[in-house]
Amino acid sequence: MATVLLVGLENVRHKGETRYATPPLGLAGLAAFAREKRPKKDTFVIIDEAAKPLLPDQWTERLAAINPDIICISALTTDSSALAKKVALFKHLLPETPIVVGGPHATALGTRLLENPGIDYIVAGEGELGFVGLLDALEKGDRYPENPISGLKFVRPDGSIHKNPPNKELLDVNTLPFPAWDLIPFEDYSSLARMTPSQIGGFYAPIMTSRGCPFHCIYCHDVFGSKFRAMKPMRVIEHIEHLINQFGIADFEIIDDIFNLDYNRALEICRLIQERGLKIRFSFPNGLRTDLLDKRLIHELAQAGAYHIAFAVETGSNRLQKSIKKNLDLEKVRQNIACAAEEGIFTWGFFMIGFPDESKEQIKKTLDFAFSSKLHGAFFFLVVPFPGTALAKQCLSEDEALCAASDISYFIAENSLSQLNPKELSRMQTMAFLRFFLNPLRMARIGRDYPGGWAALITKAINLFKYLIWIKTRRVTVH
Ligand code: B12
Ligand code: SF4
Numbered sequence: 001m002a003t004v005l006l007v008g009l010e011n012v013r014h015k016g017e018t019r020y021a022t023p024p025l026g027l028a029g030l031a032a033f034a035r036e037k038r039p040k041k042d043t044f045v046i047i048d049e050a051a052k053p054l055l056p057d058q059w060t061e062r063l064a065a066i067n068p069d070i071i072c073i074s075a076l077t078t079d080s081s082a083l084a085k086k087v088a089l090f091k092h093l094l095p096e097t098p099i100v101v102g103g104p105h106a107t108a109l110g111t112r113l114l115e116n117p118g119i120d121y122i123v124a125g126e127g128e129l130g131f132v133g134l135l136d137a138l139e140k141g142d143r144y145p146e147n148p149i150s151g152l153k154f155v156r157p158d159g160s161i162h163k164n165p166p167n168k169e170l171l172d173v174n175t176l177p178f179p180a181w182d183l184i185p186f187e188d189y190s191s192l193a194r195m196t197p198s199q200i201g202g203f204y205a206p207i208m209t210s211r212g213c214p215f216h217c218i219y220c221h222d223v224f225g226s227k228f229r230a231m232k233p234m235r236v237i238e239h240i241e242h243l244i245n246q247f248g249i250a251d252f253e254i255i256d257d258i259f260n261l262d263y264n265r266a267l268e269i270c271r272l273i274q275e276r277g278l279k280i281r282f283s284f285p286n287g288l289r290t291d292l293l294d295k296r297l298i299h300e301l302a303q304a305g306a307y308h309i310a311f312a313v314e315t316g317s318n319r320l321q322k323s324i325k326k327n328l329d330l331e332k333v334r335q336n337i338a339c340a341a342e343e344g345i346f347t348w349g350f351f352m353i354g355f356p357d358e359s360k361e362q363i364k365k366t367l368d369f370a371f372s373s374k375l376h377g378a379f380f381f382l383v384v385p386f387p388g389t390a391l392a393k394q395c396l397s398e399d400e401a402l403c404a405a406s407d408i409s410y411f412i413a414e415n416s417l418s419q420l421n422p423k424e425l426s427r428m429q430t431m432a433f434l435r436f437f438l439n440p441l442r443m444a445r446i447g448r449d450y451p452g453g454w455a456a457l458i459t460k461a462i463n464l465f466k467y468l469i470w471i472k473t474r475r476v477t478v479h
Pocket of ligand 2: 213214215216217220221257258289326
């Protein structure tokens with residue numbers, strides 16, 4: 001019997017930025033899987049600092065009360081410094097308690113994370129099997145399990161490293177239990193900003209109806225592999241109904257990497273939502289593969305309750321679409337944005353500027369695409385080569401990539417991989433936001449269609465501009 005503490009880290013917040021957080025689907029999924037595989041053996045507690053950060057004194061009290069047998073932390077690469085601080089604090093307070101780190105950062109960095117002596121284990125990739133394998137081993141008193149446990153890595157007593165790759169055979173997402181939603185205090189998230197930028201607050205849950213993506217965009221990370229594994233439409237509906245009936249949740253963020261890769265599955269999910277009379281609303285804040293949409297699917301999504309879709313366009317240059325391996329059909333994307341906007345869906349674009357060797361003309365193409373589109377909102381991110389990505393391997397050393405991947409590097413051009421220097425790049429980014437949002441026609445459309453209501457819209461607009469002013473008035477080092 002183990003008491004397992006699962007920890008989510010605080011997203012770094014900047015002046016003027018509303019706290020934002022998403023109920024931790026990954027941690028809730030791990031707990032549910034372990035409950036199924038090790039029935040009645042463990043007790044789980046989730047503390048998500050993204051929603052409710054604790055001061056060190058509060059941690060002292062909570063750890064004393066919980067007395068965990070194992071501490072499991074989920075981390076993104078942008079969480080690196082928060083992770084290091086938390087590991088130091090936990091080791092100081094509970095030196096004998098093993099600490100495990102999983103999630104995208106552990107997947108991207110691999111054994112390098114073990115250079116932090118406070119981290120006892122890392123689990124890379126899809127985490128369920130590794131998590132349960134480790135709990136089983138620790139229960140038997142085996143602190144250095146040599147049998148192959150999916151994705152598990154640790155330092156042996158003699159200083160050598162045990163590393164087992166994530167299982168090649170990936171999980172069947174149809175057989176996974178529903179996440180342990182009972183461990184999530186949904187109310188903690190109800191007044192925070194969420195991943196869907198057109199919305200603040202309210203009770204909602206993130207759901208992932210598929211794992212994996214067969215595309216290989218060079219800037220993307222790889223937690224779930226390239227094999228697309230999708231839940232059957234009825235399984236998706238059962239999950240939605242479970243959340244409605246057990247937790248009163250009727251608002252969902254569908255955060256798949258590529259929900260609509262299987263066109264007929266997507267249509268069938270919409271059909272079932274309508275057939276069963278489910279009164280729900282949902283958004284796609286992580287994007288859809290937007291050149292695989294068409295009028296019919298967009299209409300069905302809107303009828304089923306879709307109110308916000310992110311269009312991850314990234315670049316308006318056809319040449320760059322090829323070199324970054326996104327390979328979007330830009331004309332189709334443009335039509336689909338217009339079509340979604342006509343259906344009353346709030347449309348949000350993601351764009352990236354500053355790819356290796358990108359010219360001013362290519363950046364202009366991206367910006368022109370955004371300005372001339374029917375998008376309601378957009379983010380213009382600076383390109384950040386995250387460790388472990390093909391992009392980082394192409395242009396940076398691992399250390400440089402680790403330094404580059406801070407949560408503010410999307411907005412502060414410290415370096416430039418493009419033909420522009422950091423100052424020019426930064427200027428173009430500021431100009432992009434201003435020209436995009438200060439267009440009177442777009443402002444009128446935003447006011448008319450914003451799904452979160454006027455109060456949320458005003459808060460959001462003020463926050464965005466305060467944040468941009470703060471970040472853009474920081475010093476930019478020209479290299
Ligand atoms: C929801 C989401 C968010 C949410 C919540 C993040 C969170 N803490 O989970 C918010 C909106 C906050 C967010 C923000 C960002 N995000 Co985000 N986000 C996602 C998204 C779409 C879904 C995450 C999710 O719930 N997945 C489903 C669950 C089941 O998976 P999971 O959490 O990874 O957990 C599994 C495994 O990783 C593992 N695992 C996880 N934790 C642990 C812990 C232990 C102990 C173990 C054993 C296993 C384990 O087991 C789980 C089950 O298999 C992913 C894309 C994706 N495909 O996952 C991107 C993703 C995580 N985000 C990413 C990025 C880059 C960002 C941003 C930097 C984007 C930006 N432009 O600002 C910011 C950074 C935030 C900050 N400032 O700190 C990258 C991370 C890359 C990296 N190396 O860190 C991803 C992978 C997207 C991508 N494909 O590039 N994001
Ligand atoms: S960016 Fe999207 S389409 Fe490209 S590999 Fe990642 S998940 Fe797939």
